[in-house]
Amino acid sequence: MEFNQYYVLTKDVCIHLGEHQNKNDAELRGIDRHNIHQVASYFILTEKELLSLSMDIAEAINETEVF
Numbered sequence: 696m697e698f699n700q701y702y703v704l705t706k707d708v709c710i711h712l713g714e715h716q717n718k719n720d721a722e723l724r725g726i727d728r729h730n731i732h733q734v735a736s737y738f739i740l741t742e743k744e745l746l747s748l749s750m751d752i753a754e755a756i757n758e759t760e761v762f
Contacts, residue, residue, distance in 0.1 A: 700742040701725065705734045709745070 701712040701721035712725030718739045731737055740748065 702740050702742065702745050703729065703731050704738045704740055704745070705731065705736070712739070
């Protein structure tokens with residue numbers, strides 16, 4: 696059985712949830728531990744998804760013209 700590192704991303708923070716079997720397991724076990732269930736919206740991401748999102752954001756920042 697393969698486990699992945701999972702993270703929860705909110706508008707304010709990114710928290711490492713630890714190693715879990717899948718996103719549902721990460722959400723069920725990790726969200727309560729960090730009181731994220733009180734946040735209106737959040738995303739559960741694998742380490743690979745978080746890295747990809749970070750790279751997309753960095754690329755978008757680099758392409759933004761500053762006036």
